[in-house]
Amino acid sequence: MTHATHAATALLVVDNLAIHVGGRALLQGISFRLHAGEALSLVGESGAGKSLLAQAIMGSLPPALRASGAITIDGVTTRAEDAGARRTLWGRRLALLPQEPSVALNPLRRVAPQLAEVHALLHARPPANAAELAQQELALAGLGEATAHYPWQLSGGMAQRAVAAITLAGGAPVLMADEPTKGLDNHWRDHTVALFRGVLQAGGCLLAITHDMAVAQALGGQVIVLRHGQAVEQGRIDAVAAQPAHPFTRMLMDADPARWLPFAAPQAGDGVVQAQGISKAYGRQQLFAPMDLQIRSGERLAVQGPSGTGKSTLGNVLLGLVRPDTGSVARNARLRPHAFQKLYQDPVASFAPHIKLGEGLRDTARLHRCDWKDVQHRLGQLRVPEDLLTRMPHQVSGGELQRIALARVLMAQPALLFADEPTSRLDPITQQETMQVLVQAVDQNGAALMLVTHDRNLAAAVGTRTLTLGPMPASARG
16 A cells, blocks of 8 residues: 555545456546545446446455556555455445445344444444434434334335445445435435435545436536446536536436326226225334225336335235235236236346346246247347346346346236336436336237336326325325
8 A cells, every 4th residue: 555645635536447357348447536525426327337436446346357547545545456455444434335225234133233233333332322323313214113124124215225324324434325316205315415415514525326417416516427338528517417518418318207208108908906995014104004906908007105105015915925904906817827027126136146147037038938039139129238148146237137127027928017116227318218118018018017116207207197105095196
């Protein structure tokens, strides 16, 4: 390690960072510096290397990848490839809020003790004080009634907030956050942005990876637009958003769901699933009160509501994955069992971790007697390079895995597809392309789509009907 006096005033300096696998460059020539109180947002296409950049800074790249360049943290410079040199800083000086809560949280421990452990180990708090602080911070994150829950008992948005609370508790001045607002409603998205602003006001710096330009603008500071592993535009976020110079940046701005034209509404047909008087609660937490619901073929039902109100659970009840506390669900008896499919909010959890992606897809194709050429065509529509299929699930980006999961579920030709935040990890351009493929596929099959999304504009463009869940009984409008 050497001291870099020229960067002593900066908390984080990245100099000519590149990442290679074999002889292929995944990321190249990235440079920036962040001082106390400054934020930098990384935006760009899915698979452009945004998460890899954060992993390279942390020193947690997969073994097959090689980093080069220099990284300076609080005046101390290390070679990018010297991953071990930065690991002593984890938690106290350098922290990463990861993209996948299911990977970050210990599934065998309740949430509150995982947060209390940070206060005990990093700040030497007595056990009782650490536990009290954990309760307070989880309550501020809207998780006061979930402190004794296990991670698998949390919704995706709740798990996201829990991981944010645990990461921020360390107090690291150099904070990186990978898609920190995916799966969050507007209220908790703004809450998370406010937490990051607090880090900046306290003298820290923030590197935020996001597909949401509104979040980048709310954080302020700088922005780097990545495409094909290269920075195609870099500057102040307000200037770039107001007058993007690169065509790709303009495409990102234009692909915002607020600018989408509504998808054509198909004709509704026979009933696919009908629910009467269904309700569900977990402990004292009532998710949704008794409700009736029917979904017909050709319908696209957009489900909205605050995080933790039971959107995912409702879909699971309709699919038969979870039993309702009251009421009954009748699925069309003429449909085969696997005609009811789910596209999971957390794609990592839906893939076998030790099986290559291509092997898993071929198994699915054989199961559903789907021609492999049709699968390849679908992957091409979704812009999934076929060489990704030689990798394990953890070796591709969240956005890439989300698109592969979509290609896989469509092999079953579902009559009802429950898509739980299916594009939450995608940049606006890829999101728009992916939704076009998804809607076209369900419409061609005369299938019904049940879409969970926090994005009102996306719901308005895709849905033929909207169902809103909240603390009060569910209300539907057509």
